[in-house]
Amino acid sequence: MTRMTIRADNLTWGVGRKTIVRDVSLRVEKNETLGLIGPNGSGKSSLLRLLAGLKRPRSGQIEIEGRNIASLSRRALARQLAFVQQSAASDTNLSVRDVVKLGRTPHRSALSGWSSADEAAVSGALSRVDMIERRTQPWQTLSGGERQRVHIARALAQSPTIMFLDEPTNHLDIHHQIEILRMVRDLDLTSVVALHDLNLASMFCDRIAVIAGGTLVACDLPSKVLTEALLHDVFRIKAEVSPADDTGRPHIRFRSE
Ligand SMILES: Nc1ncnc2c1ncn2[C@@H]1O[C@H](COP(=O)(O)OP(=O)(O)OP(=O)(O)O)[C@@H](O)[C@H]1O
Numbered sequence: 663m664t665r666m667t668i669r670a671d672n673l674t675w676g677v678g679r680k681t682i683v684r685d686v687s688l689r690v691e692k693n694e695t696l697g698l699i700g701p702n703g704s705g706k707s708s709l710l711r712l713l714a715g716l717k718r719p720r721s722g723q724i725e726i727e728g729r730n731i732a733s734l735s736r737r738a739l740a741r742q743l744a745f746v747q748q749s750a751a752s753d754t755n756l757s758v759r760d761v762v763k764l765g766r767t768p769h770r771s772a773l774s775g776w777s778s779a780d781e782a783a784v785s786g787a788l789s790r791v792d793m794i795e796r797r798t799q800p801w802q803t804l805s806g807g808e809r810q811r812v813h814i815a816r817a818l819a820q821s822p823t824i825m826f827l828d829e830p831t832n833h834l835d836i837h838h839q840i841e842i843l844r845m846v847r848d849l850d851l852t853s854v855v856a857l858h859d860l861n862l863a864s865m866f867c868d869r870i871a872v873i874a875g876g877t878l879v880a881c882d883l884p885s886k887v888l889t890e891a892l893l894h895d896v897f898r899i900k901a902e903v904s905p906a907d908d909t910g911r912p913h914i915r916f917r918s919e
Pocket residue numbers: 677682700701702703704705706707708709
């Protein structure tokens with residue numbers, strides 16, 4: 663039996679009279695990497711925030727490993743879930759290492775000192791994003807891509823079982839885009855990752871969920887989802903899709919006319 667880590671049923675959320683996420687149900691399996699794609703403003707960030715318990719749905723419910731998240735405390739949630747926000751701005755005097763240390767907060771009590779497990783989590787996370795040599799550098803002096811990698815390290819230091827990432831490849835050069843997505847795929851945890859780059863989604867996600875106008879319009883293997891018809895209907899583009907030589911996953915070639 664495959665284990666469902668995330669089970670969302672009939673999620674609806676909105677602001678005022680506007681419905682932003684409409685009746686979305688989805689399942690994410692243990693250790694799966696689920697991509698979330700859709701046009702600007704389609705509701706990807708809103709859905710991620712609902713799934714991570716950062717917003718409450720108007721209706722519908724979310725279970726994480728069989729427990730309704732509405733019944734869990736923030737701290738209990740933070741021990742299981744990490745969220746990498748879209749270009750989160752942190753204006754601090756902290757060093758890189760101090761920012762990543764914040765990821766350990768949910769695991770520490772007021773009485774416990776800094777343990778070797780905390781230290782190992784922080785060093786391991788910094789190494790994974792290739793920032794260990796920058797650990798003493800002040801946060802404000804980092805480039806956009808370096809900040810993004812440190813945010814990811816902070817999430818990793820949290821030792822979550824589920825990670826939500828909102829466009830984690832923003833600001834990254836192509837080498838680091840690929841490195842980060844390869845890492846997310848290979849980590850022993852469940853992840854849901856909003857992406858704009860459809861070819862990267864195809865390369866690195868086990869399945870892809872497509873959201874348009876707040877509604878889930880597809881959720882399946884990349885080869886099932888990334889069709890010329892769907893790209894036309896959802897993204898309003900003309901593209902040719904063919905299996906990549908090396909992996910057989912869909913490769914999208916955009917047309918300029
Ligand atoms: N608190 C809010 N109040 C009013 N409108 C909101 C609020 N939060 C989100 N929206 C609107 O809901 C829609 C979906 O936003 P969301 O950020 O979830 O989209 P997205 O798919 O992540 O977009 P993008 O690809 O541009 O990042 C947008 O039109 C946005 O303006």
